[in-house]
Amino acid sequence: MKNLRLNLMISFVTLLVSTVLCAAQNRVEVNLPDIPGYQTLKCDFHIHTVFSDGGVWPTVRVQEAWLEGLDAIAMTDHLEYLPHSQDMEIDHNRSFEIAEPLAKQMGIVLIPGSEITRKMPPGHLNALFISNANLLEREDWMEACVEAHEQGAFVFWNHPGWKAQQPDTTLWWKEHTELLEKGILQGIEVYNHKEYYSEALEWAKDKKLTVMCNSDIHAPVHMTYGEQHRPMTLVFATDKSMGAIKQALKDRRTVAYYENELAGDRQYLSPLFFGSIKVKSGRVKLENRQIKKVQIHNSSDVDFHLKQRQPSIGFSGPEEIVLEAHRTVFVDLAGTSDEVKNMAKLRLFYEVTNMTMLSGNPLPVNLDIAN
């Protein structure tokens, strides 16, 4: 019977390859601008497969990532929670090994990883860029973390406010301080799946942790997110490579991208916003008691919600503007002083309510209109 199986396998290789390719529809690019000096890579660093408690074979994760416009994913199956072990030979390196050839072929950066899965504290931790996941399978969680660290891992704390582990308050434990002081803990999930942890954003600022935003996907991605994009960590990297991503994570060059929300350091939020919008009108030549229309185009996938944070001088603009994704809108400017006609530049003062800085405040932006 083994021979029959082997013989059959050979003739089926062609079939399998073509099945994989037929299955793949076309890739939807995620439309977000690169920023000065860096490429904006779309990444998901928390993913499960059948090798722990996920619902899909590892190669499916690569196909999904390609179709959705991602640049990089990490395979992070649980080390300790293995509900399929009756039917599977669990080797913690296999989900990465199986997916890697397809990832290479499809141009997806595939990052080896593992989820160290314990009760709180310290809860669940992802270790990325590891060289041998099997060595992380330890009785003592700190030993597992140290092993990961010695393999050169970037370690981050998953879903710190997950109700199942932190039912009442999202607490920072002394164990996390210990991990931080040892230089092991370097990042934290501000968003996981469909949850947001405001405390995590604060800790990212205060403790200099990298902001992470990941799917923690178990089911096929469309079953979970439908037509919406999954949570992504935007990584600002010098190129699309594993090394550049690792360096960017260590340097905290990330922004969380969750549904229509962006959260992270102001130095990355600002160029994302200004790289997305464009004032399409020429000089408006506004005078007192006139109304002039300005067209603004948003070429990104994000709807930007702008709220006036202080009035303009010499003229007035709308209190709120919604710059819808891939749309052009009109903004009405009304001259309210004689001086306005002598102003070369009309400045509008807004904040983007769906772009949150590490401080927890919305991103302030100034729009300048040539006059």
Add this chain to the structure above:
Amino acid sequence: MKNLRLNLMISFVTLLVSTVLCAAQNRVEVNLPDIPGYQTLKCDFHIHTVFSDGGVWPTVRVQEAWLEGLDAIAMTDHLEYLPHSQDMEIDHNRSFEIAEPLAKQMGIVLIPGSEITRKMPPGHLNALFISNANLLEREDWMEACVEAHEQGAFVFWNHPGWKAQQPDTTLWWKEHTELLEKGILQGIEVYNHKEYYSEALEWAKDKKLTVMCNSDIHAPVHMTYGEQHRPMTLVFATDKSMGAIKQALKDRRTVAYYENELAGDRQYLSPLFFGSIKVKSGRVKLENRQIKKVQIHNSSDVDFHLKQRQPSIGFSGPEEIVLEAHRTVFVDLAGTSDEVKNMAKLRLFYEVTNMTMLSGNPLPVNLDIAN
């Protein structure tokens, strides 16, 4: 370490269950009418999982089926083609066993099955309603078929015109005659995945085989079919149970439902059509040289394409009508004789070009409008 694993598993049970349920979005019902005497069950009898060369865990197939509005599915992993065997302990009954509890909970009829996977002849055969798939693993394909038959299986021929096995012509081999004469072969796929085999429809008629239409799905269903429905075998059953489905298959009470095409016996196509449409206008009171509008509503998911097969007497109607799914359309009737005002009923003669009878011809339908 084993102890750690076990301890962890207990605390995770709640997590797993809720993950499964969270993942599930709402179910989209397939809108096709029941027909007199029977429920119209939406079924897919050809499905793969990680237990052969599929990309998903067996429970995912149940969730997908529920979300898509299916009533019944069969687990039909290959017996001989097992590319995951390096990582999995292959027991051919496991994909059914793993999925069954969830299927029961979700109200999906789950049918145990296997795909006997050989080169042509006889090609690939699915055996449904088997009691032990492992006993079908035989060197000799006929022995496997006989074993299935002795287990009470309903056996059908998969993708008979698959180019990889029948590159030039879709042939019927003496091996199939043998299977037919032994009473083993009872059905044939007229549609498989994205292919149609006109010869199979002819054989279904001539050799009294049950018409099948299945997905042969390997990847997650949305990755393959997007927003389209997968190929389905419509089964006309006395109730929604495994027994009733088996009886319906043996009695050839099926219709293929592929994209916007329906194919099968006229006795099932007719009530599907007439159960879907409704003339919404009252008496039109058409007279000579008048034009009157009739509204027709289609409550099904199918767009029906109607083509006039002969002119009406005393009046004229449109040469073509498209009755779009879930829409109401106007049909203009023009009086062309003085007699028309005395006719109690205006009859229009069409054929439905996307409903194909076993003969290969489109379904003829007459529309009667009260006058």
Add this chain to the structure above:
Amino acid sequence: MKNLRLNLMISFVTLLVSTVLCAAQNRVEVNLPDIPGYQTLKCDFHIHTVFSDGGVWPTVRVQEAWLEGLDAIAMTDHLEYLPHSQDMEIDHNRSFEIAEPLAKQMGIVLIPGSEITRKMPPGHLNALFISNANLLEREDWMEACVEAHEQGAFVFWNHPGWKAQQPDTTLWWKEHTELLEKGILQGIEVYNHKEYYSEALEWAKDKKLTVMCNSDIHAPVHMTYGEQHRPMTLVFATDKSMGAIKQALKDRRTVAYYENELAGDRQYLSPLFFGSIKVKSGRVKLENRQIKKVQIHNSSDVDFHLKQRQPSIGFSGPEEIVLEAHRTVFVDLAGTSDEVKNMAKLRLFYEVTNMTMLSGNPLPVNLDIAN
């Protein structure tokens, strides 16, 4: 030249007719159930055309209504605000007269009307079912109202809380009391275009006014509402005729249908809800410490949002349920007592947060599950 024009017109008649029909796409039915004793008619009683300040020719309003699934519309051009009068001969009956033949052909009930358009008080009033709009053109607004009343009109107050006329508070003026006491004022818009007036709902209850919900459409309908349905007044009528609609309005048999909100008398909201949903499971046979799943299907276009208003006895159900339009959902019931297995019926106590009664409270509903 006139002769040339006339000659050309004849040869163009065919062209015009076919243009009108080509333009029409298929009709989307509004899926809301009829209720015991009445048909549920979908109506818009506030519509403008080029004959006042609207953007479209009257026949376009009929085509739009048909395409959108409406049963009846009223033509209610302003009597006093006529910005197109430089280019048009304004006869206030013409928008109705021009649209009527097409309405008849398409099966849309077309109601003659006018908008009496004054500053507050009394603001804007619509008069429906009038026989001659031109006679309503009076210097004195009360005279116009009396004339309408004498023509048998049903008169209602439009957008009572419109900021342009009631900038701070939505006030009821003595002029409205006068109109009410004279039996002229019989209805009030609770919704107009994209606004909601909670005071109007209260007045509808206290002063026995008919609840109205209208579009006040000026632009082409899709330019204003996109893929969303326009605001509609649901009218519960004995048949689809002008007389039955008039009687229903006088009898206050209406419900407002705005986006995903329904507002009106409990006696109409209840059958709309229960006529839309169906428990699809059989007896659940729930016992203590068990969880059983119940499937509920919603066949309407409305997403119903249910919130538990009191706990069940002997078992527990979800605190919130969303019954999405045209979807089936699972509801989990958990046995919490030994008695539950002896209960023939499991009762769940909810309120529908998007169905508002005249009191301003959400509709309470009880769901009974066979056990």
Add this chain to the structure above:
Amino acid sequence: MKNLRLNLMISFVTLLVSTVLCAAQNRVEVNLPDIPGYQTLKCDFHIHTVFSDGGVWPTVRVQEAWLEGLDAIAMTDHLEYLPHSQDMEIDHNRSFEIAEPLAKQMGIVLIPGSEITRKMPPGHLNALFISNANLLEREDWMEACVEAHEQGAFVFWNHPGWKAQQPDTTLWWKEHTELLEKGILQGIEVYNHKEYYSEALEWAKDKKLTVMCNSDIHAPVHMTYGEQHRPMTLVFATDKSMGAIKQALKDRRTVAYYENELAGDRQYLSPLFFGSIKVKSGRVKLENRQIKKVQIHNSSDVDFHLKQRQPSIGFSGPEEIVLEAHRTVFVDLAGTSDEVKNMAKLRLFYEVTNMTMLSGNPLPVNLDIAN
């Protein structure tokens, strides 16, 4: 009463303006690249309003154009066919005059025009850039054309193959030769509304006429085209101004853009194609018996359908490629010779089946992949 009307008008001005602006949703840009030396302007030169037999007020045409991403439109009401003349004072310049202020405000180039509407020959002709439409109202059609010509008009032949006027064959009449020889006739509609005239494309080539593609819209645009874009004439202009458009039309710098079809001179089709697509992979380093994947992205709104017109040398690529709008696809290259690894550039030979040159043939394109 007149006074009442006037008084009311003043207070309503604010209302009207805000109604117009509220109605406007956001603008969807048409994604097609500019070409070297020119902007690609999206234009519709054949539009009707209530001032002839259209269904909307002139300003609505401007709003529709802005929302749909158009840059320029022409108002071309019929001079002779005036079915609304009972209710309207027809001045043939009014549809332009009424729409012009809004067009200016919204940044839409509005072109004055008229449709000279006669039986065949010469059928219907549009005159653009005229200074006084009323002077074109002549008993004799040639006089009307000469008057237009003297006003500096660009004149083109509308829907030359319209079945109502050319039921059997699409003929070129001596009258058209006369118009051509007099230098009056300069363009021809290759597409009108939902029709295509292959003869017109041939004549555009042979008689050096400008290719036109227009909507001839009568109803509100969404009622006719739904979510699809209307037929557009792409104009390659030095800037977005009436003068530049006129010059471009005279210089025949246009391409027809109908549904997913583009037709016109090869010198404009080629840069449209190559400006839309981008090979995203680096050097493939293909060797004999290898398969390498190349990613190609299409940033335009058009799905490009590529068909191999001759095999490549030393390697093979797919026979067909569909480059879907705003998607990235994989193209597999297979090395079939030892020489391939020494080739710096891999050339693929395709034709784009939905880009038709004036000759009627599909556009040939070569794709070069760095090796």
